[in-house]
Amino acid sequence: MTVRFFNAYVLTFDDNNTAFNGEVWVENDKIVYAGLPKKTNLSFDREIDLNGNILMPGFKNCHTHSPMTLFRSYADDLPLDKWLFEKIFPLEDKLCGEDVYWGTLLAVLEYLSGGTTAVADMYFLDDWVIKAMADGGMRCVFVKGMSDLGKNTQKVLDECESMFNKHNGKNPLIKYALGVHAEYTVSRDLLDGAAALSKKYCAPVSIHLSESKKEVADCKEKYGRTPPFEIASHGVFDNGGMAYHCVHIDEKDAELLKSKNVSVVINPASNLKLANGIAPLQMMIDKGINVAIGTDGAASNNALDMFREMYLASVLQKAATGKPEALPAETILKMAVKNGAYAMGFDDCDCIAEGKHADLIAVDIKKPNMQPIANLQKSLVFSAGKSNVFLTMIGGKILYENGKFFMGIDENTVYAKCNEIVRRIVNE
Amino acid sequence: MTVRFFNAYVLTFDDNNTAFNGEVWVENDKIVYAGLPKKTNLSFDREIDLNGNILMPGFKNCHTHSPMTLFRSYADDLPLDKWLFEKIFPLEDKLCGEDVYWGTLLAVLEYLSGGTTAVADMYFLDDWVIKAMADGGMRCVFVKGMSDLGKNTQKVLDECESMFNKHNGKNPLIKYALGVHAEYTVSRDLLDGAAALSKKYCAPVSIHLSESKKEVADCKEKYGRTPPFEIASHGVFDNGGMAYHCVHIDEKDAELLKSKNVSVVINPASNLKLANGIAPLQMMIDKGINVAIGTDGAASNNALDMFREMYLASVLQKAATGKPEALPAETILKMAVKNGAYAMGFDDCDCIAEGKHADLIAVDIKKPNMQPIANLQKSLVFSAGKSNVFLTMIGGKILYENGKFFMGIDENTVYAKCNEIVRRIVNE
Numbered sequence: 001m002t003v004r005f006f007n008a009y010v011l012t013f014d015d016n017n018t019a020f021n022g023e024v025w026v027e028n029d030k031i032v033y034a035g036l037p038k039k040t041n042l043s044f045d046r047e048i049d050l051n052g053n054i055l056m057p058g059f060k061n062c063h064t065h066s067p068m069t070l071f072r073s074y075a076d077d078l079p080l081d082k083w084l085f086e087k088i089f090p091l092e093d094k095l096c097g098e099d100v101y102w103g104t105l106l107a108v109l110e111y112l113s114g115g116t117t118a119v120a121d122m123y124f125l126d127d128w129v130i131k132a133m134a135d136g137g138m139r140c141v142f143v144k145g146m147s148d149l150g151k152n153t154q155k156v157l158d159e160c161e162s163m164f165n166k167h168n169g170k171n172p173l174i175k176y177a178l179g180v181h182a183e184y185t186v187s188r189d190l191l192d193g194a195a196a197l198s199k200k201y202c203a204p205v206s207i208h209l210s211e212s213k214k215e216v217a218d219c220k221e222k223y224g225r226t227p228p229f230e231i232a233s234h235g236v237f238d239n240g241g242m243a244y245h246c247v248h249i250d251e252k253d254a255e256l257l258k259s260k261n262v263s264v265v266i267n268p269a270s271n272l273k274l275a276n277g278i279a280p281l282q283m284m285i286d287k288g289i290n291v292a293i294g295t296d297g298a299a300s301n302n303a304l305d306m307f308r309e310m311y312l313a314s315v316l317q318k319a320a321t322g323k324p325e326a327l328p329a330e331t332i333l334k335m336a337v338k339n340g341a342y343a344m345g346f347d348d349c350d351c352i353a354e355g356k357h358a359d360l361i362a363v364d365i366k367k368p369n370m371q372p373i374a375n376l377q378k379s380l381v382f383s384a385g386k387s388n389v390f391l392t393m394i395g396g397k398i399l400y401e402n403g404k405f406f407m408g409i410d411e412n413t414v415y416a417k418c419n420e421i422v423r424r425i426v427n428e
Numbered sequence: 429m430t431v432r433f434f435n436a437y438v439l440t441f442d443d444n445n446t447a448f449n450g451e452v453w454v455e456n457d458k459i460v461y462a463g464l465p466k467k468t469n470l471s472f473d474r475e476i477d478l479n480g481n482i483l484m485p486g487f488k489n490c491h492t493h494s495p496m497t498l499f500r501s502y503a504d505d506l507p508l509d510k511w512l513f514e515k516i517f518p519l520e521d522k523l524c525g526e527d528v529y530w531g532t533l534l535a536v537l538e539y540l541s542g543g544t545t546a547v548a549d550m551y552f553l554d555d556w557v558i559k560a561m562a563d564g565g566m567r568c569v570f571v572k573g574m575s576d577l578g579k580n581t582q583k584v585l586d587e588c589e590s591m592f593n594k595h596n597g598k599n600p601l602i603k604y605a606l607g608v609h610a611e612y613t614v615s616r617d618l619l620d621g622a623a624a625l626s627k628k629y630c631a632p633v634s635i636h637l638s639e640s641k642k643e644v645a646d647c648k649e650k651y652g653r654t655p656p657f658e659i660a661s662h663g664v665f666d667n668g669g670m671a672y673h674c675v676h677i678d679e680k681d682a683e684l685l686k687s688k689n690v691s692v693v694i695n696p697a698s699n700l701k702l703a704n705g706i707a708p709l710q711m712m713i714d715k716g717i718n719v720a721i722g723t724d725g726a727a728s729n730n731a732l733d734m735f736r737e738m739y740l741a742s743v744l745q746k747a748a749t750g751k752p753e754a755l756p757a758e759t760i761l762k763m764a765v766k767n768g769a770y771a772m773g774f775d776d777c778d779c780i781a782e783g784k785h786a787d788l789i790a791v792d793i794k795k796p797n798m799q800p801i802a803n804l805q806k807s808l809v810f811s812a813g814k815s816n817v818f819l820t821m822i823g824g825k826i827l828y829e830n831g832k833f834f835m836g837i838d839e840n841t842v843y844a845k846c847n848e849i850v851r852r853i854v855n856e
Contacts, residue, residue, distance in 0.1 A: 069796075069799075069800075070800065071802075072799070072800065072802065072807070072811060073801075073802040073803045073804075073806040073807045073810065073811065074802040074803070076756070076757060076803070076806040076810060077742075077752070077753050077754075077755075077756035077757060077806070078752060078753055079751070079752055079753050080752055083752065106796060106799055106800070107796075109796035110796035110797055113795070113796055113797075113815075269743065271747070272743035272744065272746060272747040273742075273743045273746055273752065273810070274746075274752050275746045275747055275749070275750050275751055275752045275754075276747075277747060278747065298811070301810070301811070302806070302807070302810040302811040303797050303810070303811040303813075304797075305797070305811075305813070308736075308739075311736075314505075314701075315697065315700035315701045316700065318700060318701055318702075318703045319699070319700040319703055319704075319705060319706065321703070322703050323507070323703055324505070324506060324507055324508055324511065324701065324702050324703045325505050325506055325507050326505075326703075327505075328504070328505035329504060329505060366840070366843065367541070368497075368534055368535075368537035368538035368541055368839070369538055369541075369731050369732075369733070369814075371497075371500070371534055371842075371843045371846055371847070372497075372498065372500065372534070372843070372846040372847045372849075372850045373501075373847060374499075374500065374501040374502040374850060375501045375502070375504070376501070378501040378504040378505070378730070379500070379501045379730070382501065382504060382701070382729070382730040382731070383500060383501065383726070383729075383730040383731040383733075385731075385733070385813055385814060385815065386797075386813060386815050387541075387813065387814050387815035411796070412794070414799075415794065415799045415800070418799055418800040419799070419800040419801060421800075422800045422802060
């Protein structure tokens with residue numbers, strides 16, 4: 001499949017943040033040309049006139065639990081304990097592989113319609129999540145969230161290793177990564193085991209980290225140090241990784257994460273809604289950490305919308321620091337695209353350039369919320385939304401265009417299946 | 429014009445929050461029936477199958493400066509002083525009536541596409557703003573933002589009174605209301621004069637109030653009391669009104685505003701972006717204040733999107749109070765519709781019931797972000813967005829449907845005019 005985008009306002013997201021009015025050509029899964037209009041002998045399967053609208057790399061959602069779309073709007077406005085123990089956990093217990101498959105596909109529909117082209121997911125029933133991502137055409141790193149609560153530690157580690165070997169190197173869009181659920185849901189043996197796997201495969205390990213005040217206080221009381229230091233002390237971060245949330249980290253924590261080449265993934269919407277607070281984003285950036293953005297799951301967000309996260313990431317820091325100049329749009333966009341690609345290890349789809357993977361989105365600037373046209377980078381962060389995304393391409397395949405999905409599975413089937421699943425597990 | 433909506437999931441927003449699967453019939457500008465399907469001799473000009481999607485009253489945006497859409501994305505990520513004095517004020521100085529007309533129409537396009545059916549605007553060049561609102565078909569209360577900085581106080585008051593008489597009672601969609609810009613931009617004589625006008629016409633007076641810490645500190649230093657007490661002491665609130673922002677008010681302030689029947693209009697997005705903080709919404713509600721929601725202008729927001737404001741109003745209070753159960757979706761929806769209608773004095777379009785004005789919106793629930801269907805009120809606040817709005821009707825007229833505008837002025841003309849204006853005033 002060859003596609004020529006023309007009359008595009010191309011935001012490349014390259015190191016110089018180059019932008020130009022021109023063309024981008026795609027052959028199979030790669031970008032083969034990005035530049036001014038020029039003649040070619042290539043014959044294209046499709047030539048798409050972007051009418052001056054934006055063409056840019058898709059967003060990288062670096063932390064999500066896709067199957068949890070099933071629980072959207074099921075347990076909102078509740079105290080944390082009630083939300084988790086009375087509502088979410090009991091439902092999760094009832095999920096089978098096929099449920100997780102359909103929930104993931106629903107999430108994929110939402111990613112596609114909102115311009116997200118790659119996600120880092122963490123859930124269980126790995127095979128089914130991965131199958132849905134593959135069937136949906138999503139670029140994905142599935143992060144195992146190992147936990148040995150009530151389980152045999154070695155078995156958990158073995159299963160993770162076996163999945164790691166099973167799923168890596170098969171599908172160019174899918175990676176399987178090592179991960180630990182959180183400091184408070186695993187034994188110290190599991191941390192040691194995760195570190196050993198990391199060493200064996202030179203592989204990064206990702207983890208939920210310092211999400212709530214309670215998590216930090218409990219860890220300090222139990223181990224005399226904060227979660228980042230506790231996790232690092234077991235060697236878990238020796239090959240880097242992603243640390244999710246980091247709402248309650250201090251400067252020392254941040255310096256440690258930086259020294260270990262750990263990317264931090266902030267989840268502003270989820271942190272607000274569960275009343276965990278606002279992550280010290282400006283401080284982490286000042287420390288030189290690679291900070292990326294995630295949505296977390298739809299049970300706590302409730303949308304999987306990178307526009308909302310970008311917006312929040314900026315304005316919450318302005319409010320938290322008292323400085324309206326904090327976290328400008330350009331920094332936020334870099335976090336949502338380039339830093340995200342780096343955090344996930346998808347460096348080959350971090351910008352528009354020849355040879356890069358064709359993970360592209362088109363953004364309509366001829367809608368009221370993008371007019372007048374003064375500074376499109378600012379508009380992307382402060383006024384744009386998913387209603388502006390009219391085309392999403394992953395690995396050279398157009399999966400969403402003008403409100404229609406082309407992922408090969410009808411969206412109404414996905415909706416029907418998900419509603420059926422929710423009815424069943426709520427009433428079971 | 430008669431319209432029949434059928435197969436609708438009707439959220440009435442009446443006092444019992446009634447919801448049902450049924451029909452709503454509109455004749456001219458009024459709702460003539462809302463209930464279960466039934467036979468009728470009425471012949472309808474249009475019969476619209478809503479396919480099970482939501483039909484509800486439109487959102488009431490109780491504080492905005494519509495013409496400021498012209499400045500969207502022109503001055504973001506700047507310190508407050510630089511933003512206002514180096515960027516916004518110099519541009520505003522160059523605006524002529526026609527500029528304000530086109531800027532307002534651009535805002536109207538954004539209101540319509542986002543499901544907002546009534547706005548309370550505050551700006552200058554009143555005739556032009558009002559003409560644009562009327563031409564665009566918007567329901568609007570234009571609030572005069574009187575200020576006598578460098579002006580003759582009596583002349584400002586006289587002009588306000590003359591406009592008040594000129595514009596009220598002419599167009600059923602448009603009202604003209606008394607208003608004072610802010611405590612720090614007016615003389616005490618102007619406050620007394622505004623109170624006299626309020627008394628003469630039994631009319632409420634609205635004002636920007638306690639938006640920044642500095643405003644409160646300066647007022648206390650100068651007058652020995654907070655802005656609410658200072659304003660009230662001049663009799664300005666004796667017929668109620670709307671107080672915009674109220675980020676920095678305390679319990680005593682809130683009790684005063686409640687006792688004066690002043691509605692508070694919060695503007696969470698603007699307050700974050702300009703780093704003013706988070707208004708104590710829960711406290712104001714606990715005091716029994718009628719709290720409504722506004723977007724403020726697009727120069728400080730940058731969107732005019734009531735979904736974003738509703739979402740922020742809820743999740744910011746959860747974070748600020750540390751309680752995930754704070755400000756549940758149902759409360760937020762009431763603020764955005766019913767409380768807003770009351771604040772603006774548009775009580776006749778606050779819900780879906782026979783005899784009420786037909787200010788209605790249709791919301792698509794067959795999109796990924798609204799699925800599965802567990803609790804649609806929660807979804808409206810926590811995951812819906814303008815991409816879900818597919819029909820907006822004001823006073824019985826359909827002005828937006830399926831991405832197309834029917835306000836009688838082509839949107840591309842509005843975009844072109846606004847871009848032309850911005851180019852002119854930036855380069856002048």
